[in-house]
Amino acid sequence: MMSIYSEILRFIDYMQVEKNASAATIKNYKGDLEQFAHFISRQYGLEQEEIGIDFLSHKVVREYLMYLQDQGLKKSSSARKLASLRSFARYLCKQNILDDNPLALVSTPKQERRLPRFLYPAEVEALLNAPDRGTPLGQRDKAILETLYASGLRVSELTSLDVQDVYLYGDFIKVKGKGDKERLVPLGSKAREAVHIYIEDGRSKLLKPGHLEEKALFLNWRGSRLTDRSVRNILDKYMHEVAGNLKISPHVLRHTFATHLLNNGADLRSVQEMLGHVKLSTTQIYTHLTRESIKKIYDNTHPRR
Incomplete structure (x- = not known):
């Protein structure tokens, strides 16, 4: 079974080496993806090595977004975490680890449109x-x-x-x-x-x-x-x-x-x-x-x- 944790590490290496992503972007991706894996571990009572890549599914991601909402997380933060998961899923498809993108139909949490603060x-x-x-x-x-x-x-x-x-x-x-x-x-x-x-x-x-x-x-x-x-x-x-x-x-x-x-x-x-x-x-x-x-x-x- 292919561990989601090992694939997260490979994805982070890919973003650093191939995509030349900034240190801040790498930090956000790593934190978001590891938080998702920790959620699966708690939700399903699994050890790290037991979490396969098949847990990156429409159903589990929807459960995760509901969990974030229950925790009072801002919609903008939830949207960013979902964007990290989408990037991860696209990478897995590109590497032929996944046949289809399981997150293609997961909708982004509706954002509150706020005007940016500025000075006169x-x-x-x-x-x-x-x-x-x-x-x-x-x-x-x-x-x-x-x-x-x-x-x-x-x-x-x-x-x-x-x-x-x-x-x-x-x-x-x-x-x-x-x-x-x-x-x-x-x-x-x-x-x-x-x-x-x-x-x-x-x-x-x-x-x-x-x-x-x-x-x-x-x-x-x-x-x-x-x-x-x-x-x-x-x-x-x-x-x-x-x-x-x-x-x-x-x-x-x-x-x-x-x-x-x-x-x-x-x-x-x-x-x-x-x-x-x-x-x-x-x-x-x-x-x-x-x-x-x-x-x-x-x-x-x-x-x-």
């Missing part, structure tokens, strides 16, 4: 002006905030930037996104100025004798590459200063970037390219309009305004 221009202005530009860390933080808002980068894309990825005289940065796909993203004049000051002054002061060859653009106080968590902490610090208890994630600045571009007339395809979205449908969630934009459009277009 005045809130962004207060946030961007919060860092003390007279210190190396303040210069770094100013450059980080300006870059996030100017480019709409994911936090992982920001922290993976090297100095050589910044083309200040060309006003753009080279970004390595999901699946190691590279794209060029414009960098506005305000962000360019903040990054230039940081590179010329703050970054050189943050470099330590043992890290003089460090390539990372954004450094921590020890002179090494800044982490995603550190960027979140930086954002929390300045949001607390300007807005008290209001907390946002770096992704909210990505939402804000897209929302402001579209509200000011940018076309959806261009925003898709800058965000690094593979599907246009992913970008379309940002086509909501602020109340101010709706009122302005109404005032400018309705004949009896």
